[in-house]
Amino acid sequence: MEGTDVTRRGEKFLREIDSFCGQERRWITRIDEPTDPQYGFLPSERPIEVYIRNGVINLDKPPGPTSHEVVAWVKRMLKVERAGHGGTLEPAGPIA
């Protein structure tokens, strides 16, 4: 059947997302049908520009610049229109 391979890999990817934070919820199939390989992409197989635009980075922020500055740099480096961050990190260390 067409699409069974990408469907299988999609299923595997869904499990991988959950195991990223140690989750393991059981899946129950309501309707067993494949996905059409013609539409959309397996997330890991997105063309690189699309992959970047839909991506997330676990970034080890350098201590000097603010979170907002770093986001601006990353936007410029990756040449993307929009980028967000997972929470401002307050400045550490002695204030000059």
Added chain:
Amino acid sequence: MTRVISLVAHSTKEYVCVMQLHSPVERERLERVLGEFQGLIYQRPPLRSSVRRSLRKKRVNSIRLVEYNGRYALLHVDCEAGTYMRKLCWDVGLVLGVGAHMRELRRVRTGPFTEDKNLVTLQMLSEALYRWRSEGNEDLLRKYIMPGEVMTCTMPKIALRDTAVDSIAHGATLAVPGIAKIQEGIKPGDTVALMTLKGELVAIGKALMSTEEILEREKGEAVKPERVIIKPGTYPRTWKKKA
């Protein structure tokens, strides 16, 4: 995907910080006072912050005194988003009576993202970009950047049939017939992630039914989307527009 990250921004965090005490205190007294800062605390954001400086209630899940030498205390704190470590250290110093301030801070967890989860520096990212743009090699970029879908790792999931994807992409409520697969344990009111069978994030929404109800019934409204992520038109439209 940038709208999904705001969910991460509001998730719990873990920090390791160095607190400098202005005068030594007995370890037991320090432990006791730190214990008082566990649970619900009041905080007003510091002067230098980008948020409104109103008095807010924040939850500190735990504070562990990792090391203490009379002058410096190494603390490991697990807390709600928006809790200021700087203010925490300052207030601990006030309660102790000797005064204290935060010397150093490192966030070691943001929601599901811990330091062992593919941590990347700007230099590594820069290198990966160079490798792609100059050599045409995407390998490092694809390693350092993860699919945004990982941000939904804590949410229960529902996989949609291809035919249901585009209507959800237009904000329609998900009805039972559109569901291909569902995870156990979903209850009404839960935040759930709606995915395609390929694993793409379609939308994040609120469950209106439980997993059991969805499996029992043939029809009805199952999930109300709150944030649509996928681009409409990615999957073909199989529904009629209202006249």
